Amino acid sequence: MAQNLILVAIVLFLCLMAEKLSGKVGMPALILFMGVGMLFGSDGILRIAFDDYGLAQNICLIALCFIMFYGGFNMKWSAARPVAVKAICLSTIGVVVTAGLTAVFCLVVLKFDFVDAFLMGTVLSSTDAASVFSVLRTKKLNLKDGTASILEMESGSNDPVAYLLTMIGIMMKTGGSLSSLPYMIFAQVVFGLAIGAAAASLGILLLKKGTMQAAGMDMILVIALVMSAFGLSEAIGGNAFLTVYLMGILLGNSNIRGKETLIPFFDGMTGLAQIVLFFLLGLLSFPHKLPQIFFVSLAIAIVLTVIIRPVTVFLIMKPFKCSSRQCLMISWAGLRGAASIVFAIMVIAASSSSSDTLFHTVFMVALLSVAIQGTLLPFVAEKLKMVDDSCDVRMTFNDYKEASEITMMQMEIPEGHNWENRLVKDVSMPTGSLAVMIKRHGETLIPGGDTRILAGDTIVLSVPAYESGGQEHLEEQEITPKHRWCNKTIAELMLPHGTLIVLVRRDNENIIPNGQTEILEGDHVVIYR
Structure with a gap:
């Protein structure tokens, strides 16, 4: 029993080494796995008759x-x-x-x-x-x-x-x-x-x-x-x-x-x-x-x-x-x-x-x-x-994730917002976030600490990507033309109790939604249940 376990472990280690070697020699690792099997086989070193x-x-x-x-x-x-x-x-x-x-x-x-x-x-x-x-x-x-x-x-x-x-x-x-x-x-x-x-x-x-x-x-x-x-x-x-x-x-x-x-x-x-x-x-x-x-x-x-x-x-x-x-x-x-x-x-x-x-x-x-x-x-x-x-070819697989560990979030500043008429350096930003741009009257401003925030501004924040702790149930749905949410505001959806739309990804922007946010074709909606 002990010998068999050691033998299996050696096979796995050799296959892992073969996988590493394949990247250097440019040969698919699978053929090297076959080679390891032939090495152990009836004509190989260990002559295992199978x-x-x-x-x-x-x-x-x-x-x-x-x-x-x-x-x-x-x-x-x-x-x-x-x-x-x-x-x-x-x-x-x-x-x-x-x-x-x-x-x-x-x-x-x-x-x-x-x-x-x-x-x-x-x-x-x-x-x-x-x-x-x-x-x-x-x-x-x-x-x-x-x-x-x-x-x-x-x-x-x-x-x-x-x-x-x-x-x-x-x-x-x-x-x-x-x-x-x-x-x-x-x-x-x-x-x-x-x-x-x-x-x-x-x-x-x-x-x-x-x-x-x-x-x-x-x-x-x-x-x-x-x-x-x-x-x-x-x-x-x-x-x-x-x-x-x-x-x-x-x-x-x-x-x-x-x-x-x-x-x-x-x-x-x-x-x-x-x-x-x-x-x-x-x-x-x-x-x-x-x-x-x-x-x-x-x-x-x-x-x-x-x-x-x-x-x-x-x-x-x-x-x-x-x-x-x-x-x-x-x-x-x-x-x-x-x-x-x-x-x-x-x-x-x-x-x-x-x-x-x-x-x-x-x-x-x-x-x-x-x-x-x-x-x-x-x-x-x-x-x-x-x-x-x-x-990246990995985008064709479900396990693809972007390499970046940050994401972009936009905030609308209406009249009366507690950030209105305040300098960027004086507002309390979310922990780990950074104001990377301000959109104002069709122009894009790169803000500094002395930039004043005005009503009607759209502030784009760089924030750390969310990592689930395993207890939350987050789902993402792509909105197709026939999706029942398409072209409706969130207030019109009548979501079940305990369900919340926490994020709308639209093109390259992440939108924090409210009841008046309209769901459009092509949006990716993140749902918390």
């Missing part, structure tokens, strides 16, 4: 479950909404086209039999969410024309389609009756969506209305909801990946309690899931077998990257009038990774007649993809002039 594909499948599915959930939970829908149709087309039609073209190449050129060619196409048909998220975030790589949001949403939502195709392939491999195929597709889609929406609704209800007695219970509640939704969907034939991804989107973009603690918690949990997932995939591999399938894997990787992915992307994106540069950028960023390898493990675990050739071929393709495409992604983006330096 070839239990059933156990590996179960562990990897749990890890993927939380990676998929967090991909949806941390996706900012307001940033993804303008490109949602493009991303969904890539994650559905694109996956089917990629699977078909890859299968044809394996069948015609590489002389695979039909079922093996189909399976190779299906398991390699999706881009990998963990790899794409990791590269974009660690490199802080924002891309023009909403390309980062397209890639995030595509990679987060295409696993359910690839999973469905893989299940069809497993049915063919194991001799299952294809007469049940229509029902299986129906169940995967309908049950997957229904359970995801129901679990998210329950989570929103509990996190809005319920109160936990101990700190940290919200995290346990969400973990329980994710695991139960995934398990229930899997049990009744739904698409479990679709379930948790949809659940994540709905929960993450709702005004639930404790989101500021849930996001960093699941960020860390997803990081651990990625370490476990990629380490286990490396541990499961047998490096001495890789040379045997290297040239086949290299051929598949080259054709997939240079021909199949670009053809698929141009076919889908050009009708949306996307530029050729954007299509090339999306094509290069179609990384294959852990999801493809996990689907290959599922095939081997489900079919006793399957050899581990499929696993090692897909493993090598993913290794080449993450190593070459992932490493060169910033370089390609720069050469294609697709890098957007005007904003």
Whole structure:
């Protein structure tokens, strides 16, 4: 027991060191996690013999479950909404086209039999969410024309389609009756969506209305909801990946309690899931077998990257009038990774007649993809002039926060205000605040201590950013044209007892509201309950 604990700790420390090293050498950390697994594996230094594909499948599915959930939970829908149709087309039609073209190449050129060619196409048909998220975030790589949001949403939502195709392939491999195929597709889609929406609704209800007695219970509640939704969907034939991804989107973009603690918690949990997932995939591999399938894997990787992915992307994106540069950028960023390898493990675990050739071929393709495409992604983006330096890619995630620890607040000075006709240095400013400008009759004044405040002035104060102590329940709502508060004054809203609008963020200004403050389209309203 003690030795196992020490061994696990060493693995985690090595993976953390690998993550640090990745920033210096410019290589994605995920591939180094695989390297650590290979180092510990049957051909490595410690020679840990591990070839239990059933156990590996179960562990990897749990890890993927939380990676998929967090991909949806941390996706900012307001940033993804303008490109949602493009991303969904890539994650559905694109996956089917990629699977078909890859299968044809394996069948015609590489002389695979039909079922093996189909399976190779299906398991390699999706881009990998963990790899794409990791590269974009660690490199802080924002891309023009909403390309980062397209890639995030595509990679987060295409696993359910690839999973469905893989299940069809497993049915063919194991001799299952294809007469049940229509029902299986129906169940995967309908049950997957229904359970995801129901679990998210329950989570929103509990996190809005319920109160936990101990700190940290919200995290346990969400973990329980994710695991139960995934398990229930899997049990009744739904698409479990679709379930948790949809659940994540709905929960993450709702005004639930404790989101500021849930996001960093699941960020860390997803990081651990990625370490476990990629380490286990490396541990499961047998490096001495890789040379045997290297040239086949290299051929598949080259054709997939240079021909199949670009053809698929141009076919889908050009009708949306996307530029050729954007299509090339999306094509290069179609990384294959852990999801493809996990689907290959599922095939081997489900079919006793399957050899581990499929696993090692897909493993090598993913290794080449993450190593070459992932490493060169910033370089390609720069050469294609697709890098957007005007904003941070993290703004497309729900955990983004501005670096500044101060905020701006404006105060109107009506006649009779106790600051009227007084010098700035003589008034009692809020603790830690500073008068940075005075707006007077269309002019902006930079005040000093001897500046006199007049009736009708608008004073802009710099104040320390608020940090919640954990007991308050603050929510923020974006006012859309159809929001019931839009174009109404606060006095007209008839807010419930115990509810107060404490701040209205409008453009670059923070307004302390009163009953006559009108809520406008585009405002961000902060509510205290």
